[in-house]
Amino acid sequence: MDAGWLSNSSAYYYGLDMTAIDFNPDVIEKAKETSKILSVNVKFQCADLFKFSCEPKDIVISVGVLHHTSDCLGGVRRCIELTRNGGVFIGLYHKYARKPFLDYFKTLKEENSDEDFLFKKYRELDGRHADETQAKSWFMDQVLHPYETQHTLEEIAGIFGSMVFPY
Ligand SMILES: C[S@@+](CC[C@H](N)C(=O)[O-])C[C@H]1O[C@@H](n2cnc3c(N)ncnc32)[C@H](O)[C@@H]1O
Numbered sequence: 001m002d003a004g005w006l007s008n009s010s011a012y013y014y015g016l017d018m019t020a021i022d023f024n025p026d027v028i029e030k031a032k033e034t035s036k037i038l039s040v041n042v043k044f045q046c047a048d049l050f051k052f053s054c055e056p057k058d059i060v061i062s063v064g065v066l067h068h069t070s071d072c073l074g075g076v077r078r079c080i081e082l083t084r085n086g087g088v089f090i091g092l093y094h095k096y097a098r099k100p101f102l103d104y105f106k107t108l109k110e111e112n113s114d115e116d117f118l119f120k121k122y123r124e125l126d127g128r129h130a131d132e133t134q135a136k137s138w139f140m141d142q143v144l145h146p147y148e149t150q151h152t153l154e155e156i157a158g159i160f161g162s163m164v165f166p167y
Contacts, residue, residue, distance in 0.1 A: 007061075011040035011041065021044075022047075028044050059087040076156060090156070092156070118143055
């Protein structure tokens, strides 16, 4: 479960039977186009994680999603509930890793909030992208996203400790 590169790449590299959800229909369409290019058979569905239900899955993957929702920890619980035995692979913003980056851009924004200036500064830190559109997309997600929360391993481990699995 996870629309985007993870569902398509898991199906492509590991031959896994994947179901992928996202509540943005444009994202689903783009992911479907990619699955055709890769000739993989992923079941895509436009749905909100917090309302979605399905037969229990072996593993639920959610990377870069829940820290942008209004209830990140509820989202982690929801992912666990959708599995057979609590198998989840979840990527969240890490509080201590994220802080220096956010502090740096907060200072820059106070100095100059112009988007081109901030993008130039972002590019000094992230030289991975040959494609400018892709770099801009990462910049907007990492620097301009209107809402995010940050989390610790201790906090997330606590959720697993409080849940009972049918092993
Ligand atoms: C940063 S992207 C990561 C997508 C994917 N993990 C990938 O690697 O391509 C976050 C995605 O989460 C989706 N999203 C956010 N809240 C959601 C929700 N409650 N239910 C389903 N999708 C959601 C957004 O539409 C967006 O496409």
